[in-house]
Amino acid sequence: MSTLPSKKGIFTASVLQNRGLGDKFFRLSLELEKKANTLFSSASAGQFVEIDVSQLALPTEKLIPEKLWDSSQRNVLLRRPFSFADIDSSNDCTIVEILYCVLGPATLRMKTLKTGDAVNLIGPLGNGFAIPEDKKSVILVAGGMGAPPLIHLAKVLKKQHQDMTITAFVGAKTKNDLAFFDIKTDKLKKKTDITLQEFAKHNIKTCISTDDGSAGFKGFVTESLKNRLGENKPAGEETIIYACGPEAMLSATAVLSSEFRIPCQVSLERRMACGIGLCQSCAVKCRDKTSGTLYKLCCKDGPVFWSDEVVWE
Numbered sequence: 001m002s003t004l005p006s007k008k009g010i011f012t013a014s015v016l017q018n019r020g021l022g023d024k025f026f027r028l029s030l031e032l033e034k035k036a037n038t039l040f041s042s043a044s045a046g047q048f049v050e051i052d053v054s055q056l057a058l059p060t061e062k063l064i065p066e067k068l069w070d071s072s073q074r075n076v077l078l079r080r081p082f083s084f085a086d087i088d089s090s091n092d093c094t095i096v097e098i099l100y101c102v103l104g105p106a107t108l109r110m111k112t113l114k115t116g117d118a119v120n121l122i123g124p125l126g127n128g129f130a131i132p133e134d135k136k137s138v139i140l141v142a143g144g145m146g147a148p149p150l151i152h153l154a155k156v157l158k159k160q161h162q163d164m165t166i167t168a169f170v171g172a173k174t175k176n177d178l179a180f181f182d183i184k185t186d187k188l189k190k191k192t193d194i195t196l197q198e199f200a201k202h203n204i205k206t207c208i209s210t211d212d213g214s215a216g217f218k219g220f221v222t223e224s225l226k227n228r229l230g231e232n233k234p235a236g237e238e239t240i241i242y243a244c245g246p247e248a249m250l251s252a253t254a255v256l257s258s259e260f261r262i263p264c265q266v267s268l269e270r271r272m273a274c275g276i277g278l279c280q281s282c283a284v285k286c287r288d289k290t291s292g293t294l295y296k297l298c299c300k301d302g303p304v305f306w307s308d309e310v311v312w313e
């Protein structure tokens with residue numbers, strides 16, 4: 001992706017809603033202060049914000065899962081990165097939607113945010129997905145918590161390119177791990193008849209897979225994708241794949257991209273200390289056309305990379 005430094009700022013946001021979805025997922029809606037409007041209205045899908053949670057309280061003791069008890073007691077000095085599941089910059093105000101999963105001390109504290117609370121964030125950061133003009137068909141591949149930036153991308157693509165055919169392949173370990181989606185199950189409640197409204201409302205067909213077969217195809221999302229590519233053999237020059245999820249899933253998607261000659265962009269995750277290219281903690285090993293390999297920074301050069309640029313290990 002472009003390595004031009006993206007314009008960013010430190011902003012205050014006000015919590016509009018922080019709604020629990022299932023037992024470990026939350027949807028956080030933030031209204032940004034007005035001076036953030038210009039930067040966020042031109043932010044692209046795949047960019048992210050770094051949220052300061054250092055001043056947030058922990059939930060009460062009984063709401064802290066036992067396995068997070070020890071880690072929850074740590075101070076959270078470093079900001080945490082989150083992608084946008086949506087940005088709505090209309091009516092002179094910017095509302096950012098973040099879908100998050102409670103995993104440790106920072107996200108546990110985010111659970112306690114309530115309407116009207118103030119949040120400090122830096123953004124928009126990094127380089128998002130690039131959208132080549134010549135593509136007619138798009139394949140989105142989301143694994144686990146990789147879905148949020150692809151939900152945002154789906155909306156942007158449908159707005160800018162109404163004629164594009166878009167299919168979303170969404171994978172999770174089990175059906176409950178899809179809880180952050182707005183799920184509609186058909187009356188017969190067959191495990192294959194599930195619609196994810198975030199994609200359906202843009203007329204995007206979704207192919208769901210779960211590792212345990214509790215919803216959709218039983219197996220990895222990349223197996224479901226491979227089957228589909230094998231059946232349809234889409235023209236590589238007209239098609240593009242966008243993927244976000246666990247590294248093993250991205251690496252398997254990169255293999256399919258090369259096998260079926262379809263260009264692919266992946267959004268990578270790294271532990272990020274600063275989020276702005278200073279601490280070098282988020283290195284990504286990449287191929288360099290001249291000298292073999294080099295390290296790029298996930299926060300500044302990414303998080304979105306071409307899949308054939310990354311050295312998968």
Ligand SMILES: Cc1cc2nc3c(=O)[nH]c(=O)nc-3n(C[C@H](O)[C@H](O)[C@H](O)COP(=O)(O)OP(=O)(O)OC[C@H]3O[C@@H](n4cnc5c(N)ncnc54)[C@H](O)[C@@H]3O)c2cc1C
Nearest residue numbers: 080081082083099100101103104105106107148269270271
């Ligand atoms: C660009 C980017 C966008 C992201 N977008 C989202 C999002 O939209 N929604 C969401 O829920 N999460 C997202 N994440 C991950 C999120 O930043 C972490 O879940 C969060 O920082 C965890 O903080 P914590 O203190 O609660 O848990 P920690 O104690 O910091 O981590 C809990 C567990 O998650 C692992 N982990 C934490 N952060 C990462 C990471 N960046 N890469 C790989 N493993 C990690 C840790 O190794 C540990 O096992 C994103 C990360 C990046 C880099």
Ligand code: FES
Nearest residue numbers: 275277279280299
């Ligand atoms: S997080 Fe500090 S350089 Fe990327």
